[in-house]
Amino acid sequence: MARIGVISISDGRDxxxxxxADFLRAAEDRLAAALAAAGHRVVRGRAPVxxxxxxxxxxxxxxxxGVDLTVLHYAVWAFPHFTMLAAGATPGPLLLLSNIDPVQPGMVGMLAAGGALDQIGRAHVREWGDPADPELxxxxxxxxxxxxxxxxxRGSTFGRFGGRPMGMNTAVANTDQWQRLFGIDVEEIDQWEIVRRAELADPGEARAGREWLERYAAGVHYDGVKLTPELLERQIRSYLAxxxxxxxWRLDFSGIKGQPELTGHFATMDITEAILNDPYDWNGPKQTHVCATEADMDGALTMQLLKGIAGTPVLFADVRHYHADRDIWDLCNxxxxxxxxxxxxxxxxxxxxRVHLYPEVFFFPAGGASVQHLAAPGEMTFARLTRLAGEYRMQLLRGAFETxxxxxxxxxxxxxxxEWPHAFARLDARAEDFLTRFGANHIHAVPGDHRAAVRAACGLLGVRVDEFGR
Incomplete structure (x- = not known):
């Protein structure tokens, strides 16, 4: 959860x-308690302003x-210039919050303060209501x-292993634009480093990883050609590399080109990418690391943003097929x-x-294991940052996985x-509309309905939201 600052603004007449003061402090107590109960860390101002x-x-x-968001709290009439001074000393995002008490004119204070911020062009958002309301x-x-x-x-680094895959323009972004809009640096790393370092990786840990997969996976389907214990260990050594x-390189998220060099002559990166995105490996729990296949930069960026919002692993998939008779999509990559x-x-x-490791299919002559499973059902938020005439937009929709x-x-x-992983998705979008407007072959998803947070993030980034619906 987030770290939220709360500053109550008061009347300037002694x-x-x-x-x-007692009423204002009691109102702030209720707000802080409700935010803390929702899992947030609350940093309160030492006194009402x-x-x-x-x-x-x-x-x-x-x-x-180091708060992520500062809430300026209006439970009473508040002198607007206090808000202007506080906002000038607050570099981060602002949320103005008023009560709905007819006796104390907090709403008047919020509107006066918000109007003053509008006049100087200081971005902020506004909410109102009672802290007892879970929707608020x-x-x-x-x-x-x-x-x-x-x-x-902002201040993060994306590791790009390899260049553009198979002529895929939507997988390549402008690094200057990333720095300007998102504050992200891009470190270019040759795929040869994966090959070189994989050969130097600890054989004992590679064996431990293989045995862990053999022990817990539903099946490791060796065929003696495309999938052997040696090839599986090569994939695990690639993960270690x-x-x-x-x-x-202190990478915050990454992407691996893979095709056609690694998939044709070394091994697929399926094991590497799947386990990096997982919250565990054979050594136990770990932090997830967003890694996009085909070095998809905008895909990885979408995933990193969704990870920050939802706090879960993020799906990466091709929009592979539409089953018109069922109105469902097969998301598979x-x-x-x-x-x-x-x-x-x-x-x-x-x-x-529920996971099977199958020999790779004919697309990938170097072989290795494909990590096959069917995504569990549940409500999902689907999103993808795409570009229209060079300008970013967030294409956003709700839906669900089904089995x-x-x-x-x-x-x-x-x-x-x-042999590949699948997610059967029912999207809140008409197929004709989706196929006409969606700006990439890759799509991303996290469990739950996080559309409000995605919209808010886009507002902070200055990115237009392009939302789908029925």
Whole structure:
């Protein structure tokens, strides 16, 4: 969850503030308690702002605590210039919050303050209501998570292993534009480093990884040609090599070209990409690391933003097929899906019990394991940053993953590539509209409805939201 600063703004007349201070503090207590109960860390101003000096000092103190979002709280009439001073001392995102008490004119104070901020062009958002209302706390939380996710992008580094894959323009972004809009640096790393370092990786750990997969996966289907214990260990050594490079170059997220060099002459990166995106490996729990196949820069950026908002692994998939008779989409792309999506369990054994490792198909002559499973059902938020005439937009929609009886699941998977991971998705979009407007072949998803936070993040980034619906 996010770190939220709360600063209450008061009346500047001494005799008025003295009469309302207890009411204001009690209102702030209720707000802080509700935010904390929702899982956020709350940093409160040391006193309500009732004069010019406090406005600046309290705002600086709260900002110094590294908050993701600052809530300026209006439970009473508040002198608007206190807001202007506090905002000037607050570099991060602002949310103005008023009560709905007819006795104390907090709403008037918020509108006066918000209008003053509008006049100088200081961006902010506004909410109003009672802290006992869970919808209000959820709305504040969405803004806070969005602010935290956007803040985490700035100063981060993306590791790009290899160049443009198979002529895929949508996988390549302008590094100057990334730096200007998102504050992200791009480190270019040759894929040869994966090959070179994989050969130097610890054979004992590679063996441990292979044995872990053999023990917990539903099946490791060796065929003696495209998938052997040696090829599987090569893939695991590749994971170890990329993990070492992530640490060495201090990479926050990454993408691997893969095709056609590695997939044709070394091994696929399916194991590497799936386990990097997982919250565990054979050594136990770990932080997820967003890694996009085909070095898809805008895909990885979308995933990194969604990870910051949802706090879960993020799906990466091709929009492979539309089953018109069922109005569902088969989202399927080699071995990229984190195994976590198989059951979305905190227990890796539960997820891996639904995962099969199959020999790679003819597209990838170098061989290795494809990480095959069917995504567990549930509500999902789907998103993708795409560019229209060079300008970014967030294409956003809601939907759900579905599963069916075993024969139906099998029949649907066999219509595309059985050996790859699948997610059967019902999207809140008409197929004609989606196929006409969607600006990439890759799409991304996280569990739950996070559209409000995605919209808020786009507002902070200055990115237009292009939302789909029925």
């Amino acid at each position: 005799y008025v503030h003295a009469g309302i 009732s004069d010019n000096a406090l406005a600046t000092a309290v705002a600086r103190e709260v900002a110094a605590a 706390i959820a709305a504040i939380g969405a803004h806070a998570r969005a602010a935290a996710a956007v803040g985490a992008l 990329v993990r070492e490079l992530i640490s060495e 080699s071995g990229q899906h984190a195994t976590w999506f198989a059951a979305r369990s905190a227990d890796p054994a539960e997820n891996l019990a 069916y009886d075993e024969p139906t699941n099998e029949a649907l998977m066999r219509q595309s590539t059985r």
